[in-house]
Amino acid sequence: MSSTEDLDYPQIILQYSSGFLVSKVMFTACELGVFDLLLESGEPLSSDAIAVRLGTSTTGMERLLDACVGLKLLRVELTQEGALYRNTEISNIYLTKSSPKSQYHIMMYYSNTVYLCWHYLADAVREGRNQYERAFGISSKDPFGAMYRSEEEMLKFMAGQNSIWSICGRDVLAAFDLSPFSQIYDLGGGGGALAQECVSLYPNSTVTIYDLSEVVQMAKEQFVPPEEHRIAFHEGDFFNDSIPEAELYILSKILHDWDDDKCRQLLAKVYKACKPGGGVLLVESLLNEDKSGPLETQLYSMNMLVQTEGKERTATEYSKLLEAAGFGDVQVKRTGKLYDAVLGKK
Amino acid sequence: MSSTEDLDYPQIILQYSSGFLVSKVMFTACELGVFDLLLESGEPLSSDAIAVRLGTSTTGMERLLDACVGLKLLRVELTQEGALYRNTEISNIYLTKSSPKSQYHIMMYYSNTVYLCWHYLADAVREGRNQYERAFGISSKDPFGAMYRSEEEMLKFMAGQNSIWSICGRDVLAAFDLSPFSQIYDLGGGGGALAQECVSLYPNSTVTIYDLSEVVQMAKEQFVPPEEHRIAFHEGDFFNDSIPEAELYILSKILHDWDDDKCRQLLAKVYKACKPGGGVLLVESLLNEDKSGPLETQLYSMNMLVQTEGKERTATEYSKLLEAAGFGDVQVKRTGKLYDAVLGKK
Numbered sequence: 016m017s018s019t020e021d022l023d024y025p026q027i028i029l030q031y032s033s034g035f036l037v038s039k040v041m042f043t044a045c046e047l048g049v050f051d052l053l054l055e056s057g058e059p060l061s062s063d064a065i066a067v068r069l070g071t072s073t074t075g076m077e078r079l080l081d082a083c084v085g086l087k088l089l090r091v092e093l094t095q096e097g098a099l100y101r102n103t104e105i106s107n108i109y110l111t112k113s114s115p116k117s118q119y120h121i122m123m124y125y126s127n128t129v130y131l132c133w134h135y136l137a138d139a140v141r142e143g144r145n146q147y148e149r150a151f152g153i154s155s156k157d158p159f160g161a162m163y164r165s166e167e168e169m170l171k172f173m174a175g176q177n178s179i180w181s182i183c184g185r186d187v188l189a190a191f192d193l194s195p196f197s198q199i200y201d202l203g204g205g206g207g208a209l210a211q212e213c214v215s216l217y218p219n220s221t222v223t224i225y226d227l228s229e230v231v232q233m234a235k236e237q238f239v240p241p242e243e244h245r246i247a248f249h250e251g252d253f254f255n256d257s258i259p260e261a262e263l264y265i266l267s268k269i270l271h272d273w274d275d276d277k278c279r280q281l282l283a284k285v286y287k288a289c290k291p292g293g294g295v296l297l298v299e300s301l302l303n304e305d306k307s308g309p310l311e312t313q314l315y316s317m318n319m320l321v322q323t324e325g326k327e328r329t330a331t332e333y334s335k336l337l338e339a340a341g342f343g344d345v346q347v348k349r350t351g352k353l354y355d356a357v358l359g360k361k
Numbered sequence: 362m363s364s365t366e367d368l369d370y371p372q373i374i375l376q377y378s379s380g381f382l383v384s385k386v387m388f389t390a391c392e393l394g395v396f397d398l399l400l401e402s403g404e405p406l407s408s409d410a411i412a413v414r415l416g417t418s419t420t421g422m423e424r425l426l427d428a429c430v431g432l433k434l435l436r437v438e439l440t441q442e443g444a445l446y447r448n449t450e451i452s453n454i455y456l457t458k459s460s461p462k463s464q465y466h467i468m469m470y471y472s473n474t475v476y477l478c479w480h481y482l483a484d485a486v487r488e489g490r491n492q493y494e495r496a497f498g499i500s501s502k503d504p505f506g507a508m509y510r511s512e513e514e515m516l517k518f519m520a521g522q523n524s525i526w527s528i529c530g531r532d533v534l535a536a537f538d539l540s541p542f543s544q545i546y547d548l549g550g551g552g553g554a555l556a557q558e559c560v561s562l563y564p565n566s567t568v569t570i571y572d573l574s575e576v577v578q579m580a581k582e583q584f585v586p587p588e589e590h591r592i593a594f595h596e597g598d599f600f601n602d603s604i605p606e607a608e609l610y611i612l613s614k615i616l617h618d619w620d621d622d623k624c625r626q627l628l629a630k631v632y633k634a635c636k637p638g639g640g641v642l643l644v645e646s647l648l649n650e651d652k653s654g655p656l657e658t659q660l661y662s663m664n665m666l667v668q669t670e671g672k673e674r675t676a677t678e679y680s681k682l683l684e685a686a687g688f689g690d691v692q693v694k695r696t697g698k699l700y701d702a703v704l705g706k707k
Contacts, residue, residue, distance in 0.1 A: 022450060022451060022454060024528060024698060025451055025454070025455045025464065025528065027433070027451065028387070028451065028455050028456070028464060029657070029699065031383050031384055031387045031432065032384060032387070032388075032464075032467075032468065032471055033380070033384070033657060033660055034379070034380030034381055034382070034383040034384035035380055035381035035384040035385070035471075035476055035479060036380070036479065036660040036663065036664065037377050037380040037660065038377055038378060038379070038380035038381040039381070039479045039480075039482045040482070040660065040663060041374070041377045041378070042378075042482075043482045043483045043486060046483050047483060047486060047487070070487070071486050071487045071489075072486065072487065072488060072489025072490075073489070074489045074666065074672070075485055075486035075487065075488070075489045075666055076486060078486075078659070078662050078663050078666055078672065079486050079663065081648075081652050081659050081662070082656070082659040082660055082662070082663055084652060084653060084654075084659075085653070085654045085655070085656035085659040085660075086377065086656065087373070091651075091652055091653070093651060093652070098652060104368060105368060105371055105373065105374065108368060108371070109371045109374050110374070118371065118374060118378075121378075122378065125378055125381075130381055130480060131480060133381060133382065133385045134385075134476060134477060134480070136385045136386070136388075136389045137389045137392050137393060139421055140389060140393060140417050140418065140421035140422060140424075140425050141393070141416070141417045141418065141421065142418060142421070143417075143418025143419070143420045143421045144418075182370060182371065302427075305437075305439060306427050306430060306437055306439070306444060307430060307431070307437070308430075308431050309431070310428070310431035310432065311375070311379060313424070313427050313428040313430075313431040314379055314382040314383065314386065314428055314431070316424050316427070316428070317382065317386060317424050317425065317428055318382065320420065320421055320424055326420070326424065352370060353375065
């Protein structure tokens, strides 16, 4: 598309306008179980058959399926018996619940929680704070209190984070050679998918998931198999309770939830607990130094405004926070995917 | 991106997931007046200056501006006084309120009304009906009663439709030579932007906007200048009241609001009123015959589910509806933009 065409007809603006339609079509096909049914059935199905099996209207289902065809999430074949739909390969891998790389849970979190918070983006920008009160009628003073407002919400959030590590976990853990560190704490480790990637990638490591008591209970019940002896748990609030000694601390998507003061406070505490020769691994989505991108990270930084007290930062900003806490020899690795890695040493 | 990369890392799925973030960033920058301020100021401004002038938080505004840079809706320049932001050309033309091609009003309608209806897309697909009740607590029995539930909502809707015709109106009216028809009725002509395009493109034509009484009042007050003598008005409900005789009837984005029965009923009435040798021009977004796209039209058809009693249709489906009403010599012209044209003759 040349720039003259751009100006004569605003293709890009129309595309941005339809962004929420695209998101909701994909989320809804996931939520209703379209991709799961087509995976299980093993053969292409008609719109009517899918509607009956999933208990939906036929008029709604037919349009949903056709929009998924337009998004290349489904394929359609026009046969003598009518249109028959099947999954594309990418849908089988990422949009079915049972796949090891399933993104189903993060999509449900996006669709049912984040989408509604973002309805109040203009208010968030005006006020400079999160929008749980407008979206869900709950106090926004403690963002994690709001995010974990019910067992169901906590489970959705934890499962969602695990989805992300199923596609990004290996890259952030392989960004640096972490094999010298055998005793690792994953602060705010939640559902434990990153811890599991870690013990799988570094067979000599043990990882302790440090998180709020209710999160640890949920992780044990729902996510981390009891036979995984290289993963341990520690219940606590890392701002108010002590942090035990270890060789490496992972802070994965933690600092982005908090303002600079709280980050400094937490990193100082981590530095104090850390064994000499040990270190801290930050896993975050890094902004370019010149504010030009990446777009995903800029959007996530807005999401931090809408949902937390934090923001996304540049590599320089994270390095300064680490150095202010006492860490040195700071190294940065961009993975080319959503999340990057920053390592500081004591 | 090769298909192997696709399967290893679901770039397309991440992009679809972020679609609603992209929409809301653009809508919010419009709503807060960022593009208007940068157009008026005539010089690049800092994030802090913009926040002060627009009465928003600095932390929220900075991130909003940076995300707009990522979307190429703003440009940033890093100077000694810090980052300075300016509009891109496309933003000046399409995202400022004062521009003749402004899309501001349709974006406000999308952002504040359509976005919330779409939160309930899964329910819409399950139930096969619109979601005004869940989104706004109002009865969904009469979609236009719901859409026009307040003067403000009606104004937003009418202004939004006018935005669309400012970029697509000329193409749909020039798709066929309409100069033989001088006496034209625009049924459901709303805010009149298409009527204005029509009298400008066909100087010998007069166009009567036929719409509900309250819509006509609003069109006269807000949109159509009284000195435009080639545009007249007719107050009525085209399903329940009579339709006067004319040479050409325009039904622009009307049939897509209704099911096949109501379309047949309306077209039969139009055929009866139409002068011999006259015709009807349907302006709609046409689906491909093989259900493969266009994506925008598939998405709009889902929107018809969420907001109306209708759907988008293929050229063949519209031709059949026209022929069932008695119209012949049906011709179809795709414009390559959002809306296409179908002409039937009596």
